[in-house]
Amino acid sequence: MLNEKSPKEIREAIRKGDYRGDTANLAPGRVQANLVILKKDLALEFLSFCTVNPTPCPVIEVTTPGDPVPRISAPDADIRTDLGHYRVFRHGKLVEECSDIKGYWNEDMVAFLIGCSYSFEWILRSAEIPLRHVEEDCTVPVYKTNIKLNQVGIFKGTMAVSMRPLTPKDAIRAIQITSRYPMVHGAPVHMGFPDQIGIDINKPDFGNMVTIKEGELPVFWGCGVTPQIVAMDSGVEFMITHSAGRMFLTDLYVKDFGI
Amino acid sequence: MLNEKSPKEIREAIRKGDYRGDTANLAPGRVQANLVILKKDLALEFLSFCTVNPTPCPVIEVTTPGDPVPRISAPDADIRTDLGHYRVFRHGKLVEECSDIKGYWNEDMVAFLIGCSYSFEWILRSAEIPLRHVEEDCTVPVYKTNIKLNQVGIFKGTMAVSMRPLTPKDAIRAIQITSRYPMVHGAPVHMGFPDQIGIDINKPDFGNMVTIKEGELPVFWGCGVTPQIVAMDSGVEFMITHSAGRMFLTDLYVKDFGI
Numbered sequence: 001m002l003n004e005k006s007p008k009e010i011r012e013a014i015r016k017g018d019y020r021g022d023t024a025n026l027a028p029g030r031v032q033a034n035l036v037i038l039k040k041d042l043a044l045e046f047l048s049f050c051t052v053n054p055t056p057c058p059v060i061e062v063t064t065p066g067d068p069v070p071r072i073s074a075p076d077a078d079i080r081t082d083l084g085h086y087r088v089f090r091h092g093k094l095v096e097e098c099s100d101i102k103g104y105w106n107e108d109m110v111a112f113l114i115g116c117s118y119s120f121e122w123i124l125r126s127a128e129i130p131l132r133h134v135e136e137d138c139t140v141p142v143y144k145t146n147i148k149l150n151q152v153g154i155f156k157g158t159m160a161v162s163m164r165p166l167t168p169k170d171a172i173r174a175i176q177i178t179s180r181y182p183m184v185h186g187a188p189v190h191m192g193f194p195d196q197i198g199i200d201i202n203k204p205d206f207g208n209m210v211t212i213k214e215g216e217l218p219v220f221w222g223c224g225v226t227p228q229i230v231a232m233d234s235g236v237e238f239m240i241t242h243s244a245g246r247m248f249l250t251d252l253y254v255k256d257f258g259i
Numbered sequence: 260m261l262n263e264k265s266p267k268e269i270r271e272a273i274r275k276g277d278y279r280g281d282t283a284n285l286a287p288g289r290v291q292a293n294l295v296i297l298k299k300d301l302a303l304e305f306l307s308f309c310t311v312n313p314t315p316c317p318v319i320e321v322t323t324p325g326d327p328v329p330r331i332s333a334p335d336a337d338i339r340t341d342l343g344h345y346r347v348f349r350h351g352k353l354v355e356e357c358s359d360i361k362g363y364w365n366e367d368m369v370a371f372l373i374g375c376s377y378s379f380e381w382i383l384r385s386a387e388i389p390l391r392h393v394e395e396d397c398t399v400p401v402y403k404t405n406i407k408l409n410q411v412g413i414f415k416g417t418m419a420v421s422m423r424p425l426t427p428k429d430a431i432r433a434i435q436i437t438s439r440y441p442m443v444h445g446a447p448v449h450m451g452f453p454d455q456i457g458i459d460i461n462k463p464d465f466g467n468m469v470t471i472k473e474g475e476l477p478v479f480w481g482c483g484v485t486p487q488i489v490a491m492d493s494g495v496e497f498m499i500t501h502s503a504g505r506m507f508l509t510d511l512y513v514k515d516f517g518i
Contacts, residue, residue, distance in 0.1 A: 171450070171451075172450065175431055175434045175435065176434065187431055189431075190431075191430070191431065192430075193427060196474055217450075
């Protein structure tokens with residue numbers, strides 16, 4: 001079973017092309033990360049933007065320009081081959097989807113690993129809080145909200161959020177648990193009233209709609225897709241990202257990020 | 260202003276009859292307590308009941324039989340005179356309401372001080388979370404729910420809860436904050452769907468109804484009135500309690516109970 005394997009083994013399976021799917025169910029207890037690759041000349045501005053928007057954009061690691069290895073979070077990984085699916089953007093437009101970006105990589109490239117809420121899902125599940133997108137075997141629904149972000153240079157916009165429908169009791173417990181993990185988005189940013197944050201609950205912008213049962217609250221967490229959307233909307237000349245739900249699996253333990 | 264006075268000064272004002280009102284707005288940062296007085300022969304069973312139902316019944320102190328002084332939480336207080344209003348029950352029926360219970364006190368009496376959610380309200384307000392019952396100058400609404408309690412001997416029943424309407428953002432923050440104070444009820448037990456816990460939101464059993472604005476969630480915390488109701492319903496031969504919202508002000512600091 002893939003979900004019993006280590007991050008290293010799963011990265012190898014992905015690199016070989018043996019797995020390309022959603023990573024929600026994999027590498028229990030390890031930090032999963034969103035990927036943004038930009039050219040060096042925008043790196044400082046982008047990192048500053050993430051720094052002042054820590055809820056959706058908690059930065060786990062920034063690679064040295066030209067170095068495809070995340071030396072701290074997965075020293076034997078290669079971010080050019082170890083994600084299941086990539087998206088390449090030029091001037092804010094998607095130009096290619098692929099499973100290997102070696103052809104695009106050069107000395108100018110900087111990779112940003114940004115904490116993903118998939119990282120805390122194992123902790124929620126160990127607290128017996130069921131996750132609908134896991135039950136329904138799809139990708140967590142993600143929405144663009146009207147929650148304004150702090151602007152830095154060309155980077156500005158609104159927050160994207162992931163949504164999990166929970167009973168009130170599970171929502172309370174999930175708030176307690178996730179508050180302890182700010183590096184993977186921490187506590188929810190909203191619950192209960194999608195219209196208050198400018199969302200049509202039935203129309204996720206990424207991922208898949210999941211069933212919200214009678215008596216459940218939709219609970220929204222900051223999402224690491226946010227900085228991708230912001231960079232795309234700002235029309236940056238060149239950017240590579242992961243595809244929704246196909247995260248980078250680090251070797252880091254979520255427990256080491258608990259406060 | 261009474262709300263700038265120490266617990267000791269406020270207890271003196273109450274003792275003299277200068278104040279008999281709700282204590283929600285008083286003694287910032289101090290622990291406020293519900294009062295239950297029973298005869299010694301039921302004390303162990305009642306305390307055991309509280310012990311296995313810690314969310315609604317966190318016991319702050321139990322007085323020595325016959326001693327009207329809470330030696331730990333307010334060593335110069337007298338629980339027979341220092342609450343604004345008392346209710347006396349015989350066989351589960353209210354027989355008198357008064358502001359001094361010296362005439363009822365004897366060597367057989369044991370007083371239980373049980374944590375009150377008024378204790379964390381100052382912390383919520385210092386986090387700029389507005390409280391509707393304070394804004395509307397009334398007593399927090401309290402409801403009997405269908406949430407079953409653990410039974411011990413004659414003591415059994417369901418949980419009472421206090422309700423505060425909050426925006427989703429404030430509700431998330433309030434859950435984070437109150438989770439740190441289990442001795443004054445800790446995190447909420449429910450939010451959002453009153454019918455799930457058997458409540459008609461417009462009909463509080465104690466206190467006053469407050470306005471719930473569009474886009475607010477009703478958030479419910481375990482309430483220290485619970486053990487009174489349970490003792491009343493079990494028809495105990497003799498019991499004295501405080502009246503809703505007229506709590507006992509201890510000298511203890513809420514911050515010392517933070518986890």
